[in-house]
Amino acid sequence: MKAVINSPNNRIQLNRKNNFMYYLKKDFLLYLLLLLPLAYLAIFRYAPIYGVLMAFQDYNLFQGIGGSEWVGLDVFKFIFEQNSFYRALKNTLVLNLLDLAIGFPAPIILAILLNEIWHARFKKVAQSILYLPHFLSWVIIGGMVYLLFSTGGLANSLLAGLGLSKIEFLSRKENWIVMYVLVGVWQSVGWGTIIYLAALVGINKELYEAADIDGASRLRKIWHITLPGIRPTIMILLILQIGRMVSIGFDRPYVLGNSLVSEYSDVISTYVYRIGIGAGDFSQATAVGLFQSVVGLVFLVAANYISKKIVGQGIW
Structure with missing residues (x-):
C-alpha cells in the first residue's frame, strides 16, 4: 500500500492537487475575480450558440426553438x-x-x-x-x-x-x-x-x-x-x-x-x-x-x- 502511494505517477497527481489547492487558498480573491469574465463568456458568448438551431428551422417566434419545424x-x-x-x-x-x-x-x-x-x-x-x-x-x-x-x-x-x-x-x-x-x-x-x-x-x-x-x-x-x-x-x-x-x-x-x-x-x-x-x-x-x-x-x-x-x- 505504501509503495502504491509513493509511486511516481501518484506523487505527481498528489503534488498537482496540493499545488492547485494551495494557490486557490493563497489567491482566493484573484480566482473570485476570474468568475466575472468567465460568467460573461458563458452567458453572452457560449449560451447564444444554442440559437444557431434556428438556421435549420422554420422558426416561429411563438413556438420557440423547441416547437418550430425542422427544415434542414x-x-x-x-x-x-x-x-x-x-x-x-x-x-x-x-x-x-x-x-x-x-x-x-x-x-x-x-x-x-x-x-x-x-x-x-x-x-x-x-x-x-x-x-x-x-x-x-x-x-x-x-x-x-x-x-x-x-x-x-x-x-x-x-x-x-x-x-x-x-x-x-x-x-x-x-x-x-x-x-x-x-x-x-x-x-x-x-x-x-x-x-x-x-x-x-x-x-x-x-x-x-x-x-x-x-x-x-x-x-x-x-x-x-x-x-x-x-x-x-x-x-x-x-x-x-x-x-x-x-x-x-x-x-x-x-x-x-x-x-x-x-x-x-x-x-x-x-x-x-x-x-x-x-x-x-x-x-x-x-x-x-x-x-x-x-x-x-x-x-x-x-x-x-x-x-x-x-x-x-x-x-x-
Whole structure:
C-alpha cells in the first residue's frame, strides 16, 4: 500500500492537487475575480450558440426553438438563391478589402511617425488628438460627415464660394466608397497605433545606436530595424483582419449609407438587420450569421497557414 502511494505517477497527481489547492487558498480573491469574465463568456458568448438551431428551422417566434419545424438546409438554399444576398456579400468583401489595403497600413505608418518624434509634449498632445475619434459613436460621426460633406454641407459651401462646382460626396457611388474608407481610417487609425507603439517600445535600443555608428539614415533604420521588430505584431493583426473579411460592423455602413448608394452600402450586417428585424425572418438572419462565422473561420485558418509557410509566424 505504501509503495502504491509513493509511486511516481501518484506523487505527481498528489503534488498537482496540493499545488492547485494551495494557490486557490493563497489567491482566493484573484480566482473570485476570474468568475466575472468567465460568467460573461458563458452567458453572452457560449449560451447564444444554442440559437444557431434556428438556421435549420422554420422558426416561429411563438413556438420557440423547441416547437418550430425542422427544415434542414432549406433556409441556406433559399438564401443562396437570392441576388440581394450576393450583392451584400460582394459589397462586404469589397469594403473590407479597401479597409485592409488602406486602413491596415495607416496605424503602422502613424506609429512609426510618432515614434520618430522626440518632443515629448507634442507627442502626447498628438496622440490624444488622434485617439479622440475612437471614442465617438458612429451616430455622432455620421452627423458630422453629413454636416461637412452633404450637398448643402460646409465643404460644398466653400467650393461654391470659390466659384467651383459642388461635389456629391455622399450621393455619388464612387465618391461614397472613398468617403466610407477615409472616415473609417480617421476613426480607427489613432487607436490602432497603441498596439504598434507598444511593440516599438520592445525593440532593442542598441540596434539603433549601432545603426547610428554605421551612418544609417532614418529611413534605413525604419526599414531594417523598426519594421522587422514589429513584424510579429503586424502578422498577428493581419491574420485577424483577414479572418474578419466577411464580417462587417453594422453602425458604419448603416449610418453613412443612404438610398442613393444602397447598391454599394448594403452589406451583410444591414442585410441581416433588414431580413431579421425588419421582416421578422429570424431563420434567414441566423443562417447568414452562421455562414459568416464559418467562412470567417476558414479565412482565419488559411491566413494563419499561409503566414506560417511564408514568414514562419502565425497565431498558433
